[in-house]
Amino acid sequence: MGDRMSRIAIPGLVDILPIDDAATIAVIAADRRFDREYVRRGPMLNRIVLGRVRSILTLAGAPLPPVAEHGPVRPAPSQSATQARLDALAAGGLAGPDIDVLAAYVRGEGGATQGGKLAQQAVGRLFDPYYSADDESWSAALVLRDAPSSFNPLKRLIWALTGRIAKARELLAGKVNQDPTGLHGTGVAIHNLAEAFARMRTLYADPAARGQSSPAAAVAAAMVAPKQVLRQPTVAGTSPAGPFTENTLVLLQLEKANARTPGYDMAFMAGSWSACPAQGWVPALLATVWRDAIGGSAQ
Numbered sequence: 001m002g003d004r005m006s007r008i009a010i011p012g013l014v015d016i017l018p019i020d021d022a023a024t025i026a027v028i029a030a031d032r033r034f035d036r037e038y039v040r041r042g043p044m045l046n047r048i049v050l051g052r053v054r055s056i057l058t059l060a061g062a063p064l065p066p067v068a069e070h071g072p073v074r075p076a077p078s079q080s081a082t083q084a085r086l087d088a089l090a091a092g093g094l095a096g097p098d099i100d101v102l103a104a105y106v107r108g109e110g111g112a113t114q115g116g117k118l119a120q121q122a123v124g125r126l127f128d129p130y131y132s133a134d135d136e137s138w139s140a141a142l143v144l145r146d147a148p149s150s151f152n153p154l155k156r157l158i159w160a161l162t163g164r165i166a167k168a169r170e171l172l173a174g175k176v177n178q179d180p181t182g183l184h185g186t187g188v189a190i191h192n193l194a195e196a197f198a199r200m201r202t203l204y205a206d207p208a209a210r211g212q213s214s215p216a217a218a219v220a221a222a223m224v225a226p227k228q229v230l231r232q233p234t235v236a237g238t239s240p241a242g243p244f245t246e247n248t249l250v251l252l253q254l255e256k257a258n259a260r261t262p263g264y265d266m267a268f269m270a271g272s273w274s275a276c277p278a279q280g281w282v283p284a285l286l287a288t289v290w291r292d293a294i295g296g297s298a299q
């Protein structure tokens with residue numbers, strides 16, 4: 001801890017506290033002074049980021065579950081129901097055509113950029129058994145991926161004028177029967193899964209690495225955590241990462257911490273109040289696809 005993290009505070013412009021140390025992230029994640037209320041306050045860049053999260057990651061006026069504050073807004077019971085459902089699917093053994101096409105992708109078949117669409121279909125089918133991902137649905141997911149972080153003013157203007165973000169969200173939500181978790185899974189979280197399959201494809205392409213990788217090792221090597229998740233302090237105070245005010249935006253840099261610390265609990269914030277309900281299903285899917293790709297089922 002200590003020297004890797006430092007707050008960047010420039011009056012009127014920005015006030016952020018990036019944290020990329022696994023132990024400190026765990027402490028902050030458990031500290032209820034840090035929440036996801038995302039009130040649009042603080043210096044300019046903070047307000048821009050907070051405004052975008054609140055305007056983009058919503059459905060029918062409500063924040064998507066991963067950006068909802070702790071409390072009545074966040075559908076905690078539905079989160080545990082989702083996790084129970086996904087865990088049961090994983091425990092039952094994943095199989096079927098969606099697994100086979102993903103395994104073929106890992107083996108190097110088809111174009112390198114096709115993995116996203118295949119992953120999107122596998123997640124979409126958790127919400128609609130007939131979900132069919134296509135170029136349009138994948139482009140919509142790319143819009144949701146790029147929208148919160150685009151600082152290209154012309155691009156943003158064009159997107160605003162054409163309602164591109166709203167259209168992308170509408171299209172993806174329509175395919176999952178307006179389920180907010182389904183929209184998040186197929187539009188936002190899907191990029192981590194797509195990247196994980198791309199990494200597996202690279203791993204598979206190297207015969208030495210392929211031969212040495214047990215499913216568990218392949219999953220650990222492929223797992224990609226979200227680059228960062230945001231926390232907004234509800235009060236000013238001090239923390240193991242240093243002092244902060246209500247206007248500080250705390251960036252939990254999960255991917256940096258994950259890359260440094262083997263294992264993938266960090267990637268899903270496992271054990272925290274906001275833990276990902278797909279934390280069992282995603283690694284099970286990746287492991288099943290890897291086994292299928294290398295052509296054995298006994299490992």
Ligand code: HEM
Nearest residue numbers: 065066079181185189192193225229267268269274276278
């Ligand atoms: C590689 C894939 C994935 C990774 C790395 C991942 C990671 C995460 C992380 C770190 C959080 C916590 C966010 C925070 O505390 O601010 C989260 C929350 C969440 N994730 Fe995932 N996720 C993945 C895939 C999915 C999928 C496929 C779904 C849906 C099927 C999903 C549904 C959710 C939901 C609903 C939450 C909100 C939990 C809550 O706050 O109550 N995730 N995810």
